[in-house]
Amino acid sequence: MFTIDLIKTKLLMDNLRKILFLIPIAFLSFSCEEEVDDMVDDNDDDDDNSVNIVEMTIDNSGASAYFVSEINGNEEVTTTNEDNSTWELTVGTRYVLTVTGASSHPFALRDSENNILLSMNSVDGSFEEDSDVDFQASGTSFNFTLTQALAGELDNYVCTVHLGMTGSITVN
Known part of the structure; x- marks a missing residue:
């Protein structure tokens, strides 16, 4: 009887070793699967053609x-409520400006050299017909995409x- 108990204990220990051996493998298997899914999801972002948009109200x-x-957006272009502040813009971003009092x-x-690049009034700017800039102005709206050439x-x-209503622009 003692021998049977010893055999049962040995079998139980062997099974327990196998189980303990398989637990880390199963854990790693599931962990790797999640990492592969994350990598696939991250790679999907590379195919995303969405444009970063920053909306600003200019008073x-x-x-x-x-x-x-x-x-509104993910860029801190400038300090708000500061007269003629310096702006820091980013190449590739689409800026949507609402200019209160635009008329x-x-x-x-x-x-x-103070040559107009984009303008709300009848002065034609040199980048207004650039399709990549996609300049649009109407009423109080002034929209453009900052391309490398424009930057x-x-x-x-x-x-x-x-002409005293002016401020500097730097580009990232």
């Missing part, structure tokens, strides 16, 4: 300054009626 302090009162304060982007020229923003 004015009379005829002396523009200021950004609101920014009295038409907004424009210029190069370092290479961009230096400042301005009110085309009140």
